[in-house]
Amino acid sequence: MIQGIGASAGIAIGRSFVLPNWEWELPEQKIDVADFAREFERVYEGIRTSKSEIEQIKDELRDVVGSEETHIFDAHIAILDDPVFMNEIQGIIQRQYKAAEVAVKEAIDHFVTMFDLLDDEYMKERALDIKDVGNRLLKHLLGAPEITLPSDTQPFILIAKELSPSQLAHINPQHVLGIVTLAGSTTSHSAIMARALGVPLVVGVETKLAEPIQTGQTLVIDGTDGSVFIEPEQEVIQTYTDLHNRQTEAKQQLHGIANHRPVTPDGKRLDLAANISSFKELEIALSSGAHGVGLFRTEFLYMDRNRFPKEEEQFEVYRSVAERLGGEPLVIRTLDVGGDKQLDYFELPEEDNPFLGYRAIRISLDRKDLFKTQLRAILRASHYGAVKLMYPLISSVDEVRAANAVLNEAKLELEEAGIPYDNGMKIGIMIEVPAAVMIADLLAEEVDFFSIGTNDLVQFTLAVDRMNEEISHLYEPYHPALIRMLKMTVEAAKKAGITVGVCGELAGDLRALPIWLSLDVDELSMSSHSILQVKQRLLSTSQEESGEVFKKLHSCRTSTEVLALLNAFMERVDKKTANG
Numbered sequence: 001m002i003q004g005i006g007a008s009a010g011i012a013i014g015r016s017f018v019l020p021n022w023e024w025e026l027p028e029q030k031i032d033v034a035d036f037a038r039e040f041e042r043v044y045e046g047i048r049t050s051k052s053e054i055e056q057i058k059d060e061l062r063d064v065v066g067s068e069e070t071h072i073f074d075a076h077i078a079i080l081d082d083p084v085f086m087n088e089i090q091g092i093i094q095r096q097y098k099a100a101e102v103a104v105k106e107a108i109d110h111f112v113t114m115f116d117l118l119d120d121e122y123m124k125e126r127a128l129d130i131k132d133v134g135n136r137l138l139k140h141l142l143g144a145p146e147i148t149l150p151s152d153t154q155p156f157i158l159i160a161k162e163l164s165p166s167q168l169a170h171i172n173p174q175h176v177l178g179i180v181t182l183a184g185s186t187t188s189h190s191a192i193m194a195r196a197l198g199v200p201l202v203v204g205v206e207t208k209l210a211e212p213i214q215t216g217q218t219l220v221i222d223g224t225d226g227s228v229f230i231e232p233e234q235e236v237i238q239t240y241t242d243l244h245n246r247q248t249e250a251k252q253q254l255h256g257i258a259n260h261r262p263v264t265p266d267g268k269r270l271d272l273a274a275n276i277s278s279f280k281e282l283e284i285a286l287s288s289g290a291h292g293v294g295l296f297r298t299e300f301l302y303m304d305r306n307r308f309p310k311e312e313e314q315f316e317v318y319r320s321v322a323e324r325l326g327g328e329p330l331v332i333r334t335l336d337v338g339g340d341k342q343l344d345y346f347e348l349p350e351e352d353n354p355f356l357g358y359r360a361i362r363i364s365l366d367r368k369d370l371f372k373t374q375l376r377a378i379l380r381a382s383h384y385g386a387v388k389l390m391y392p393l394i395s396s397v398d399e400v401r402a403a404n405a406v407l408n409e410a411k412l413e414l415e416e417a418g419i420p421y422d423n424g425m426k427i428g429i430m431i432e433v434p435a436a437v438m439i440a441d442l443l444a445e446e447v448d449f450f451s452i453g454t455n456d457l458v459q460f461t462l463a464v465d466r467m468n469e470e471i472s473h474l475y476e477p478y479h480p481a482l483i484r485m486l487k488m489t490v491e492a493a494k495k496a497g498i499t500v501g502v503c504g505e506l507a508g509d510l511r512a513l514p515i516w517l518s519l520d521v522d523e524l525s526m527s528s529h530s531i532l533q534v535k536q537r538l539l540s541t542s543q544e545e546s547g548e549v550f551k552k553l554h555s556c557r558t559s560t561e562v563l564a565l566l567n568a569f570m571e572r573v574d575k576k577t578a579n580g
Contacts, residue, residue, distance in 0.1 A: 002208040004180065006226035007191040010200030011244040012178025013237060017156040018215045019163075026105055030097045039093050039100040046100070046140040047080050053136065054080075072192065074303060075126075078344055079133045085111070101141040108134030128188065132164035157219045161206075168193040178221045180213070180228055182206035186472075202226050254532035258289035262535055268517060268543035272535055273329070273525040275503060279320055285528040289535060292328035292386070294451065294525020295503040296321065298374065299337050306345050308370060314377035322385025329386045331428070331451065331501075331525070332378050334371070334403075336360045336392040355465070360393035365402050375410040382422035390428045390451060395435040400446045430503070432456035437485045444496035451525070452489060454504025458482055476559040477506050483515070483553055483562065490519040501525055510537050511566040517543045518550035537570075540577045545569075 031039060058073045079085055085107060092103035108130060115127035155177045160167075162183045168190055176199060184190060184203035194201040200223030213219070213230060220229040220240045229236055263269045273294030274285030285293065301309050301317060322330050337343055338359020351357040364371040381387055391403050404427065414421050429436070429443060432453035436443060444450070454477060459465065461481055464474045476482075493500035501523035506512045508530030516524060520543075524534065549569045556562045 001227055001229050001232075002205055004202040004205035004208065004226040004228055005186060006201075006222065006224045007184070007186045007188075007203045008179075008194040008199060008201035009224045010178065010198065011223070011240050011247065012157050012200045012219070012221045013240055013244065014155055014157050014177045014219065016159050016180075016213055016215055016217045016219050018213060019158060019160040019167075026099075026102050028102065029099065031093075031099055032097070036093060039103075040090065042100040042141060043086075043089055043093075043104065043137075046104075046137045047086075049140050050133070050136045051077055051080055074344070075129055076133045076136075078342075079130060080137070081344065101138055104134060104137055104141060108138075128162060128164060128184075128190070132167075135164075157221060159213050159215075163190045168197070168199075178202075178219075178223065180205060180219070180221055182209075202228055254536055257535055257539065258287065258532060260289070260535065260539060262291065262538055264517065264538060264541055264543050266542045266544055268520070270516065270521065270538055271501075271523040272531050272538070273331075273501070273523055274528045274531065275525050276321075276528070279317060279324070281528065282321055282324055285531070286324075288528045288531040290528065290531055291523075292325055293321065293330045294501055294523055295390075296330060296332045297336065298333060299335055302335060302337065302343055308345070308373075311373045311377045314374060315380045318378055318381035318387070319384045322381050322387050325385055327386055329388060331388045331390050332381075333390045333392055333430070334361070334364055334374055334378075338363060355459070361391050361399055361403060362393070364391075365399065365406075368406050371403075371406050372410050372413075375407050376414060379407075379410055379414055379421040379425065380419060382425045383420045387422065388426040388428060388449065390430060390449075392430045392453075393432060393456075394429040394443065395433045397439070397442055397446055400429060400443065404446075431489050432504075433460050434485070437489050440489045440492035441495065444492050444498055447498065449498050450489060450493045450500040452486065452500065452502045452504065454482075454502060454506040457485065457504065461485065477509070478511075478559040478562040478566070480553075480556055480559070480562065483556075486515065487519060490521060494520065499523070508534060510534065511563065511570060513537055513541055514546035514549045514566065514569055515553075517541060517546035537573070541573055 054073050054076050088107040088110065089100075089103045092098055092106050093100065096103075098106070111130050112127045112134075115130065155175050157178045157180065158176050159180050161181070163179060163181050178200035179194060179202070181190070181201070181203045182205055186203065188203070191201060191203065200221055202221050202223055204226075205228055218231055218237075220232050220237060221227065222240070229240075261269070262272050271291040272289070273292045274282075274288070274290035275295040275297065276282055276285055276293055277297045277300040282293065296318075298314070301314060318330075318332060336359070337346070338348060338354060338357065342348060348354075349358060358366075364374075375389075378387065378389055382389075389407070391400065394400055407427070411421065411423070426448040428447050428449035428451060430453045431437060431440065431443075431450050433456065437457070440450070458475060458477050458479070462474060462476065462479060464471055490500050499522040501507075502516060502521060503525040505526075507516075507524040508526030510533060513534065526534065546569075549565060552565055553562055556565065
């Protein structure tokens with residue numbers, strides 16, 4: 001057994017297929033000056049074809065994995081559109097008299113080497129995106145076929161040095177039981193894709209292997225804890241087969257509780273809503289028994305295009321979702337770009353630390369023309385359902401008041417035009433920076449609800465970039481400081497008589513459920529894939545018993561102690577449920 005890193009949960013048992021590394025052997029022949037125009041045109045044609053392919057992949061995958069994950073490919077298109085990338089290719093052709101494919105290969109190698117040398121794990125992961133795009137472009141320039149996976153054999157576990165998002169996009173989960181990559185990390189685009197596809201993935205095993213895995217070997221992999229068994233004993237195979245069967249049976253049973261009311265045995269109702277990015281994702285959420293939408297990420301309406309969406313376009317999407325929910329709540333978050341979410345057509349400044357820079361509500365308040373367009377669309381949609389409005393990254397009372405001032409302008413404009421809207425629409429904010437926690441009592445007087453964004457709150461509280469593998473072990477969602485901040489936030493909301501929800505990753509983490517029950521949180525909003533599991537646990541978890549556990553958390557000095565208490569509580573609940 002070797003220990004890798006679990007990057008996509010699930011168990012796979014089967015024979016291995018090793019994906020060969022594609023090494024390009026390119027001749028070094030020189031070209032004439034007269035050939036420059038032809039070589040440039042070959043590059044342009046290759047880029048056009050590559051972009052068309054990537055758009056097709058996005059369209060094919062959108063229904064399978066949702067809009068958010070397919071925006072990975074926007075980064076690939078952005079590389080092909082990048083003038084720096086094109087200038088590098090053209091410069092090599094002109095200065096060194098090299099053919100288009102050789103110039104592309106050298107440009108790829110140059111940028112990949114440059115990114116690999118950076119002491120930043122996130123940027124190193126982007127080197128794989130450049131390789132992926134470059135290889136696609138080279139394939140067209142050389143007329144080379146893609147490496148295809150076997151489809152006429154038994155399902156297999158795929159082994160690769162590294163796997164690009166494009167390769168993953170063509171994987172058929174019916175043929176690929178699981179994946180093991182020698183390199184990679186849990187934050188790579190490939191890992192995100194694997195999780196969306198539901199394919200077990202273990203990464204980072206290269207340094208653990210005494211000798212390479214060969215095609216045809218029997219493997220058992222656990223994408224949760226990162227275990228990889230090579231040619232295991234029958235006893236190990238049977239153990240994991242039993243575990244896999246139990247997990248499969250549990251998933252099937254979950255669908256039977258989709259329509260159950262989300263209420264604990266002692267009567268506490270905790271609404272379970274969905275985080276969505278598009279109308280298509282809404283159907284998955286509703287089939288999972290979601291109680292409305294607790295977070296509609298509107299930025300994805302802005303990303304899949306070459307210009308800002310007009311008011312009418314936004315209104316039609318918001319209205320469609322509101323009507324489909326049939327009176328269930330719809331929380332629409334205003335534009336949250338910047339940081340790691342860029343718009344190709346909106347030039348954002350170069351920043352040393354973009355996550356702390358020009359983003360989210362700061363952009364909206366700076367570009368009030370764009371902000372008001374979105375607010376008008378949301379207001380108009382509020383006439384067709386239970387729409388709520390939410391501002392992201394709020395850190396002061398001034399920001400809330402400034403945002404509401406623009407909202408009031410939008411309301412007046414609609415009234416003058418005779419366009420209906422819900423004048424009682426609820427207004428809320430995301431609590432995701434420490435400053436907002438510390439003045440939660442003041443902010444609660446300005447709004448109708450809070451939604452705690454745990455992802456950024458953990459990141460900002462602990463000063464840890466969770467995309468940086470060098471320090472990602474310091475990203476501790478159960479740090480005692482965060483437990484205290486959650487308590488402070490919810491208590492401020494309850495004292496002011498406003499509702500409070502949670503929409504970060506912790507909302508879908510089963511271990512955190514006793515925290516939310518004890519604090520008397522009103523709503524959890526999560527990925528649609530997590531709703532049924534959380535509901536199952538909710539139906540068997542007492543609020544009173546959760547409160548007893550939460551009292552003990554305050555004496556914990558480390559996240560390890562916090563998790564030990566929560567895990568022990570989970571085991572007691574499971575045992576109690578199993579015994580009827």
